[in-house]
Amino acid sequence: MFATLAGKALVPVGLAVTGFMVVCCLILYSVIREDFHRSEIVYASNLADTILKSTRYAMHKSDRDTLATIIRNVGEQRGVDHIRIFNKKGIVRFSAKPGELDRQVDKNAEGCIVCHQGAVPVTNLGTMQQARTFRNPDGLDVIAITAPIYNEPDCSSAACHVHLPGQKILGTLDIGLSRAEHARSLAMLRIQMIIFTIMSLIITIGGVTALLRKNLFLPVQRMRNYADISTEKNDAPDPPSH
Amino acid sequence: MTGMREHQLSADINETRDSADMLRQELKKEINRLNRFSIRGILALALFLGVSILAWWGFVFLPAPEAVITLLGKPPTAGIISIVLLLYTFSAIILSLSRMASGLEHRSSFSHVGYLTAFFLFYYYGKSLEENYWAVFGAGITILGIESYRIWTFCAESIAQKKEDLEFVTRTGRPPPQE
Numbered sequence: 035m036f037a038t039l040a041g042k043a044l045v046p047v048g049l050a051v052t053g054f055m056v057v058c059c060l061i062l063y064s065v066i067r068e069d070f071h072r073s074e075i076v077y078a079s080n081l082a083d084t085i086l087k088s089t090r091y092a093m094h095k096s097d098r099d100t101l102a103t104i105i106r107n108v109g110e111q112r113g114v115d116h117i118r119i120f121n122k123k124g125i126v127r128f129s130a131k132p133g134e135l136d137r138q139v140d141k142n143a144e145g146c147i148v149c150h151q152g153a154v155p156v157t158n159l160g161t162m163q164q165a166r167t168f169r170n171p172d173g174l175d176v177i178a179i180t181a182p183i184y185n186e187p188d189c190s191s192a193a194c195h196v197h198l199p200g201q202k203i204l205g206t207l208d209i210g211l212s213r214a215e216h217a218r219s220l221a222m223l224r225i226q227m228i229i230f231t232i233m234s235l236i237i238t239i240g241g242v243t244a245l246l247r248k249n250l251f252l253p254v255q256r257m258r259n260y261a262d263i264s265t266e267k268n269d270a271p272d273p274p275s276h
Numbered sequence: 277m278t279g280m281r282e283h284q285l286s287a288d289i290n291e292t293r294d295s296a297d298m299l300r301q302e303l304k305k306e307i308n309r310l311n312r313f314s315i316r317g318i319l320a321l322a323l324f325l326g327v328s329i330l331a332w333w334g335f336v337f338l339p340a341p342e343a344v345i346t347l348l349g350k351p352p353t354a355g356i357i358s359i360v361l362l363l364y365t366f367s368a369i370i371l372s373l374s375r376m377a378s379g380l381e382h383r384s385s386f387s388h389v390g391y392l393t394a395f396f397l398f399y400y401y402g403k404s405l406e407e408n409y410w411a412v413f414g415a416g417i418t419i420l421g422i423e424s425y426r427i428w429t430f431c432a433e434s435i436a437q438k439k440e441d442l443e444f445v446t447r448t449g450r451p452p453p454q455e
Contacts, residue, residue: 046376046425050369053418057365060411061358068354068407 043246044239051238052231059227066223070216074177075165082181082209085117093183098128106130108209115176115210119183122205167213175217178210296449303442307435313381314431317424320385324392324416331396331409341401354404358411361395365415369422376426381434385423392416 085108092100101119109117109130118129124139167177183205330337345351368388375382395412399405441452 042429046373046422049418049422049425050373053414053421054365054369057411057415057418058362060414061362061408064407064411065355065358 039250040243040246044242047242048235048239052235055231055234059231063220063223063227067220070220074211074213074216075179078177078179078209078211079164079181081211082179082207085209086181086183086207089119102128113212113215115170115174115212116178117207117209119205119207122203127205170210175213176210177213177216178208181207181209183207295451296445299445299451300442303438303445307438307442310431310435310438313383314428314435316383317385317420317427320389321417321420321424323386324389324420327389327393327396328413328416331400331405331412334405335397335400338397338400341403344401351398351402354399354402354408357395357398357402357404358408361408361411361415364391364395365419368419372419372422372426376422376429379430379433381430385420385427388416388419388423392419 085104089101089104091097092104105117105119105128108114114130116130116134118126118131118134120126120139126134126137126139129135164179164181165177166180167175170176182203185202185204341351368391371384392412392415395415396405396409399408399412444450444452
């Protein structure tokens with residue numbers, strides 16, 4: 035195969051085109067995956083903010099039933115893996131999973147250690163640092179956001195229950211979203227890129243083969259036939275046109 | 277007089293035989309050199325696979341990215357490195373195909389291993405090696421694959437030509453006609 039003219043023409047072209055396409059697809063896939071990941075974090079962060087704003091009134095009023103109902107309802111939403119609110123001491127006060135209530139959260143766990151690694155906990159983190167990804171016990175990939183619940187002037191001056199003004203953080207909302215949809219989209223993208231690369235390879239090899247056949251192999255074949263006939267007979271026909 | 281002419285003729289024959297022997301030796305040496313040179317691309321590919329395995333293991337023997345970032349400053353972003361990788365892959369393929377078309381004997385394979393290793397290191401210190409490993413690996417296999425093919429076909433054609441020349445010299449005792 036490598037010794038033939040077709041092989042010599044097709045192997046480097048096929049290798050160069052396919053290889054370059056594969057590299058482009060891999061880089062593009064990496065960039066798209068990173069973009070997807072950022073979008074996921076922004077979406078989860080916005081959702082956490084929405085939930086915090088929705089629960090704000092119930093928190094002011096110390097309406098635990100309403101708060102628990104909101105958390106439970108959000109937790110039942112499709113694609114939500116977990117949602118919980120824990121207090122400053124790290125004890126889960128509200129959760130969509132009743133089994134988690136009143137459990138102490140390990141401060142060294144992933145998602146907590148980001149703020150609690152120093153002697154004084156960090157109170158302000160960027161959106162990207164608030165996010166973490168992990169695999170839950172059911173084997174599903176999850177992206178989680180820990181959003182701090184800050185003490186605000188109307189929290190420290192409320193009539194019903196008062197937090198000291200010096201207390202910066204009152205608790206934390208932790209929400210986890212399933213990454214199944216994200217994984218499905220990326221798998222679809224991978225398949226499309228593989229099909230695209232294979233199609234490009236077929237078109238390149240097909241194009242080069244067609245051009246070689248038309249411009250090289252057929253004229254050479256006609257010349258060979260002409261030479262054979264000329265050798266056999268004295269009255270050779272006219273030479274083939276190019 | 278006749279004796280002198282015979283002596284002269286004998287000297288000429290000996291000289292021609294010596295020069296043919298020398299030419300044969302040179303051709304054999306050249307064939308051996310081309311045989312050795314033909315595996316250069318494969319050796320570069322093997323070296324790149326070795327580097328890729330080290331990259332796959334996360335360059336455990338190198339200092340952690342944080343230490344190097346503290347020393348040298350912030351690395352370029354993964355996006356910038358990817359753009360450079362893309363440009364490099366494109367240029368390397370075009371260069372290799374041009375050399376193939378013009379039949380040049382160029383020894384560039386090992387330098388490509390160096391460039392590709394640098395890409396692995398940049399991604400490693402930019403903490404994005406895991407996401408971009410396959411892009412560098414694909415670029416390496418493509419570039420070094422084309423280079424190996426170029427070197428191998430160049431050597432195969434040159435060796436075939438040299439063998440023909442050797443056969444001609446052995447048969448006629450004269451240097452082969454120049455093309």
